[in-house]
Amino acid sequence: MLEIRNLHVELEDGGTPILKGVNLAVKGGEVHAIMGPNGSGKSTLSYVLSGRDGYVVTQGSATLDGADLLAMAPEERAAAGLFLAFQYPVEIPGVGNMTFLRTALNAQRKARGEAEVSAADFLKLVRAKAKALAIDAEMLRRPVNVGFSGGEKKRNEILQMAVLEPKLCILDETDSGLDVDAMKLVADGVNALRDAGRGFVVITHYQRLLDHIRPDIVHIMADGRIVRTGGPELALEVESNGYAGILAEVA
Amino acid sequence: MARPDARPDARHAAESRLAAAPAGGGAWLRAAREAARERLLAMGLPGRRDEYWRYTDPADLTSAEAPAAAPPRAADGAEPFAAAEPLRLVFVDGLFDPAASDPPELAGVQIERLAEAAPRDLHWARDLFGAIEARGQTPVPRPLAALNTALAADGLLLRVSGRAERPVALVRRQAAEGSDVMLHHCIRIEPGAELTLLESGPGGARTTDVLEVDVGDGGRFHHVRLQGRDHGGRVAAHLFARVGAAAQLRAFTLTADGPLTRNEAYVELAGAGGLAHLAGAALGDGAFHHDDTVVLRHIAPGCESRQVFKKVLKNGAAGVFQGKIHVLAQAQKTDGYQIAQALLLDEASQFLAKPELEIYADDVKCSHGSTVGAIDPVALYYLRSRGVPRARAEALLVQAFLAEAVDEIADPTLAEDIRARLEAWVARHSG
Ligand SMILES: Nc1ncnc2c1ncn2[C@@H]1O[C@H](COP(=O)(O)OP(=O)(O)O)[C@@H](O)[C@H]1O
Ligand SMILES: [Mg+2]
Numbered sequence: 001m002l003e004i005r006n007l008h009v010e011l012e013d014g015g016t017p018i019l020k021g022v023n024l025a026v027k028g029g030e031v032h033a034i035m036g037p038n039g040s041g042k043s044t045l046s047y048v049l050s051g052r053d054g055y056v057v058t059q060g061s062a063t064l065d066g067a068d069l070l071a072m073a074p075e076e077r078a079a080a081g082l083f084l085a086f087q088y089p090v091e092i093p094g095v096g097n098m099t100f101l102r103t104a105l106n107a108q109r110k111a112r113g114e115a116e117v118s119a120a121d122f123l124k125l126v127r128a129k130a131k132a133l134a135i136d137a138e139m140l141r142r143p144v145n146v147g148f149s150g151g152e153k154k155r156n157e158i159l160q161m162a163v164l165e166p167k168l169c170i171l172d173e174t175d176s177g178l179d180v181d182a183m184k185l186v187a188d189g190v191n192a193l194r195d196a197g198r199g200f201v202v203i204t205h206y207q208r209l210l211d212h213i214r215p216d217i218v219h220i221m222a223d224g225r226i227v228r229t230g231g232p233e234l235a236l237e238v239e240s241n242g243y244a245g246i247l248a249e250v251a
Numbered sequence: 252m253a254r255p256d257a258r259p260d261a262r263h264a265a266e267s268r269l270a271a272a273p274a275g276g277g278a279w280l281r282a283a284r285e286a287a288r289e290r291l292l293a294m295g296l297p298g299r300r301d302e303y304w305r306y307t308d309p310a311d312l313t314s315a316e317a318p319a320a321a322p323p324r325a326a327d328g329a330e331p332f333a334a335a336e337p338l339r340l341v342f343v344d345g346l347f348d349p350a351a352s353d354p355p356e357l358a359g360v361q362i363e364r365l366a367e368a369a370p371r372d373l374h375w376a377r378d379l380f381g382a383i384e385a386r387g388q389t390p391v392p393r394p395l396a397a398l399n400t401a402l403a404a405d406g407l408l409l410r411v412s413g414r415a416e417r418p419v420a421l422v423r424r425q426a427a428e429g430s431d432v433m434l435h436h437c438i439r440i441e442p443g444a445e446l447t448l449l450e451s452g453p454g455g456a457r458t459t460d461v462l463e464v465d466v467g468d469g470g471r472f473h474h475v476r477l478q479g480r481d482h483g484g485r486v487a488a489h490l491f492a493r494v495g496a497a498a499q500l501r502a503f504t505l506t507a508d509g510p511l512t513r514n515e516a517y518v519e520l521a522g523a524g525g526l527a528h529l530a531g532a533a534l535g536d537g538a539f540h541h542d543d544t545v546v547l548r549h550i551a552p553g554c555e556s557r558q559v560f561k562k563v564l565k566n567g568a569a570g571v572f573q574g575k576i577h578v579l580a581q582a583q584k585t586d587g588y589q590i591a592q593a594l595l596l597d598e599a600s601q602f603l604a605k606p607e608l609e610i611y612a613d614d615v616k617c618s619h620g621s622t623v624g625a626i627d628p629v630a631l632y633y634l635r636s637r638g639v640p641r642a643r644a645e646a647l648l649v650q651a652f653l654a655e656a657v658d659e660i661a662d663p664t665l666a667e668d669i670r671a672r673l674e675a676w677v678a679r680h681s682g
Contacts, residue, residue, distance in 0.1 A: 050636045053628065078638035090633035094651025103647065108638035160637060
């Protein structure tokens with residue numbers, strides 16, 4: 001499903017290299033976890049895949065079901081099935097959460113040649129998904145992420161993911177800043193979406209989240225590369241020993 | 252008040268424009284017109300060197316002839332404010348068109364035209380016509396308003412004694428390329444009465460208008476004005492208002508396109524507990540110059556004022572805001588707020604702001620702010636990352652920028668009409 005080959009990325013401003021040859025293959029039905037010290041390039045990878053400005057790909061490729069992601073506009077990547085739950089969800093004063101979600105859903109459907117969802121059907125759909133994430137009507141009425149607590153913002157990201165039903169979901173530190181109950185809600189939201197046709201990349205520092213969302217494969221990223229790949233036991237190793245041991249081994 | 256030392260050229264220009272003064276007029280009107288004439292001669296017509304005309308060139312507003320402008324193409328979609336089912340009074344090139352208008356009958360509102368009332372000896376508008384305009388000449392001189400008071404031959408005179416059951420719509424249309432329109436309207440809202448006035452236009456190659464409103468104690472006046480779209484008319488529109496105790500004035504203007512629009516407002520909060528909200532949204536692409544010049548004067552204690560002005564500018568469009576909150580010594584417990592913001596969609600466009608506070612009372616809460624910015628690239632990326640195409644995402648952010656101004660429209664039907672127009676403008680001008 002997602003194929004990243006030898007991806008090299010530098011900053012547009014100044015040319016500092018950030019990603020230095022990332023390789024990653026995610027198949028439908030798989031959950032991959034990416035762990036790694038701060039500054040190793042995890043968020044950069046997710047931004048480059050979703051099409052944020054400010055980065056230059058100097059080498060390598062990234063495809064989703066064979067389509068060249070890097071050649072597409074951000075909205076085309078979304079319509080193709082890519083979704084990024086942001087580490088820092090963006091506040092958009094003046095744009096209502098519901099308007100935003102409905103515009104996004106219908107734009108994606110239109111881009112895929114599907115019929116738009118009616119206002120009534122949309123309302124029903126969102127209410128059901130919001131309820132599961134303990135997002136109340138008041139939060140849905142407010143402008144996108146404005147005045148939301150850290151935990152509310154993260155739950156709102158998962159709500160968007162649940163409504164948009166993407167093929168490949170990238171979660172960038174969705175667990176940071178969440179209390180135990182909120183983490184459980186988020187994990188349940190993710191697990192509800194797990195199926196054979198959908199892949200996940202879960203970026204996290206903590207085993208806690210991975211107790212709820214069981215990964216198939218765990219990667220350790222350091223200095224712009226994936227330096228180790230293993231099974232769920234790799235996350236447990238990080239949990240008890242930190243990154244130092246692993247990094248020393250690969251250095 | 253009036254500048255006694257008008258430059259000879261400014262005075263001369265005023266004299267030659269005044270030569271067109273209408274003959275006759277009953278006693279009530281003659282005195283007001285004569286006084287306005289004297290005011291104007293003392294000030295002269297505005298020029299680039301005048302303090303409040305530095306950012307806006309008044310040449311096209313002061314010239315002897317109106318610069319020619321083709322009438323706008325027939326507007327698409329519904330007639331403005333149709334959903335509010337107003338009583339429509341239509342002026343074409345400044346001339347009343349009875350055939351196109353509704354019968355001027357509305358319970359609680361006495362509707363007359365200035366041209367009809369002019370010959371009478373006495374009229375209720377005697378205390379109003381030119382009176383608030385005269386007070387509104389300080390601290391910011393408004394010579395074009397005095398010119399209008401001296402020259403305007405027609406306009407609406409509305410006396411509102413109850414709660415008008417429908418809005419009154421002043422519909423302006425342009426037919427001739429060189430029409431030079433000058434209408435003067437007076438509205439008296441008696442204590443506890445209420446009226447919504449809807450205006451659409453501009454309705455002339457050049458329009459120099461004055462609207463004087465006296466909102467009696469506990470009365471309410473709502474004003475929603477639509478200027479545009481796709482028109483070539485030059486506009487100098489003036490709102491002069493007095494707001495009585497516990498009375499409310501809420502005014503909103505949408506300006507879409509137009510080479511030159513100067514919207515002036517002078518509002519005095521004259522009775523305790525009064526409220527005045529003035530808001531504007533201006534949209535310009537290319538040859539567009541839009542100027543809001545506002546004075547909010549707090550005379551009585553415990554009043555609230557809000558000024559919310561937003562402009563969206565692209566392809567070299569220019570926006571100006573000159574706004575003052577003026578709080579007199581006795582106006583304690585004043586709550587004054589002013590925000591003027593521009594969203595520049597490219598680097599060729601510009602916004603000039605001159606926010607002013609002049610406060611003589613010590614127990615007041617006043618804040619003002621002015622910002623200029625571009626579309627937030629992070630918000631744009633976030634929307635696009637969810638599948639919203641670029642143009643649609645930009646449109647959402649432009650509408651979000653304007654929301655604080657549009658939210659000042661209390662009536663949901665009218666607000667919806669304005670939102671739809673904003674959305675359509677943004678869609679037409681995207682990319
Ligand atoms: N837009 C940017 N401007 C400047 N530095 C950046 C930018 N994006 C990423 N970086 C730098 O790239 C490195 C990787 O950052 P990031 O991808 O956020 O790491 P992680 O998510 O693993 O903590 C860091 O050194 C960070 O400072
Ligand atoms: Mg990060």
